Amino acid sequence: MKAKPLSLHIPEPKARPGDTPDFSDLEIPSAGTVSRPAVDTSAKAMHDYAYDLVRVLDDDGNAVGDWDPKLDPDILRQGLRAMMLTRAYDDRMYRVQRQGKTSFYLKCTGEEAIACSQAIALQDRDMMFPSYRQQGLLIARGWSLVDMMNQVYSNTKDRLKGRQLPIMYSSKECGFFTISGNLGTQFCQAVGWAMASAYKGDTAIAASWVGDGTTAEADFHSGMTFASVYQAPVILNVVNNQWAISSYQGFAGGEQTTFASRAVGYGLPGLRVDGNDFLAVYAVTKWAEERARNNLGPTLIEHFTYRADAHSTSDDPSAYRPKEESERWPLGDPIERLKDHLIGLGQWSEEQHDELAKELKEQVKQAGKEAEANGTLGQGPQLSAKYMFEDVYKEMPWHLREQRQELGV
């Protein structure tokens, strides 16, 4: 019998430019329908969570169900402020890049709830190993905007001395590990850090973030393996924002299963959470934090969200996805959702919101002025090129000394 010819499968997103975005096939359970297990529940008993979706805020802005963290309104306002400040910061830095004041910028629009709530859920001494789209961690922890901008401008006050691409921040003091830019390398490093903390009998835990696309990297799987093998006190986050530059999450395996389900094969609890729901992200992170802190091991969290803007200033998403896709995203905007919730609680108002938006815009503007006084990329005061040769090694070897002398700096 003649065999039927084989055919090769190439994943394809449902909508391309010109098509009408269609999210009707997404299974989105109502808020409050997923139960909250005890933090010491065995990974084996948690398989369903990897395919479900933890949601707390319903369509009317009410917090419902087991996972409601019942946060104090002050914390909610703190979170709202952090998200709005992150967006205001992104907006300004995007513009200054367009004005030619720096080479590159990368926004996190639509994903603010993840970093901002997680920074608040973690403790100060915990070490965060972010990817490049978690600027909200620094901002929610109250890190100086001027310091961040100095880095983006590679100016005279840039603590990283002009060596790193804009937005590749580092702040040990803030518990923010130096961003690599190579995808996923930090995942297993976070596990190593967590193992060291456990070895030393410390109480600090680690957390790391990668995108959906990065789950395809070997480093993601090494991180999962080592975390599982050594039961490291670490929270491993996959921010599934649907797009890795122009490749939709189907190219990382998302067409066949959820990213949280990667945890099942490693024997870890995997939780899938509405990433645009500040309360749900906070609650799930607290669950994982408590588990790690109590030496009960690591957790994988998939944050189901949408990259509402371009990958970076070097990208134009209208070339590969419908323009109106972000508006059609069924899980809404994280800032609007938390705002509605606070208003519903009687703890916030439209007027206060507008007022705060203005205040934050002004705060960012002032920080911008201060940072720009230290120079921008190629304009105004500039760093000495001598810094190029420092910190390659603790002590400068002869060959670098010679090269520095050759350059005459």
Place this chain on the structure above:
Amino acid sequence: MSRMNMIQAINSALDTMMDRDPDVLVFGEDVGYFGGVFRCTAGLQEKYGPTRCFDTPIAEGGIVATAIGMAAYGLRPVAEIQFADYIYPAFDQIVSEAARMRYRSSGEFTSPMVIRSPCGGGIFGGQTHSQSPEGLFTHVAGLKTVMPSNPYDAKGLLIASIEDDDPVLFFEPKRIYNGPFDGHHDRPVQPWTKHAKGEVPDEYYRIELGKAEVTRAGNDLTILTYGTMVHVAECAVEETGVDAEVIDLRTLLPIDVEAIENSVKKTGRCVIVHEATKTSGFGAELMALVQERCFYHLEAPIERVTGWDTPYPHAFEWEYFPGPARVQKAIRKVLEIEGVA
């Protein structure tokens, strides 16, 4: 002082450092309970417990990434990559991460860690148990690369590497673990117990990184070499009867350029010997350094003796391995130009 082979000396260095510093952790594939496929970590788990010396998943990238995270926390991890041939899955973590941690964070985060890995051929290991990839790492800013040639140096250099605040690649030529193999594969190898460098102090001592050693003083030519080839070169010199100076570089980066310069300026002739492949190998860097610094003292073109530019072949081990005959040929060539030999 004890008589040690190189395995015992490496074990002694790890033992010494684990004893002195509770932040020194040793791990890798088969490293824990079993003590390593070459036995370099034998007894350490028993002595220090399974949280200080342990087995890892077979994931070299994960091993190095874990070490980087531990080092960032403040520990001093010593990771073993079972064979240098298996180091490539960890290449990104070594090159893009460990090497650049200090630089990219302006010293906020550093990677004080050692990656130990047996390298080199001569054991009929074929293409996956014989490689000498040191040149891939000397090309990377931010890494230090070390290769000892004897038990005494192995211990002192490994201790200095563990204490170093930068990431160190520590390559161990496995062919000389048990004795100073001189390239004559058809003759028995003398054990280290009969060699002066097999005398190893039991206690702590350091051999500073970046310092070469003149293992044989001479006036007619300089041989720059390291690892197993130190013994091959010495043997070739003995058999040729020339008055050659043999320099064991010990640390490839940072390189001891002063030792190289002093010697080549004195002798005016230079042969470079390594086991790794030739093209873009570390020998090319050595040649460039000698040319840049000693050109007007040179009396003959510099010669390179290296492995051929092929994958390491199983059945043609001794045609591939740059043995004493090929070193002798190079020696004669640089000397014959003036008709000395």
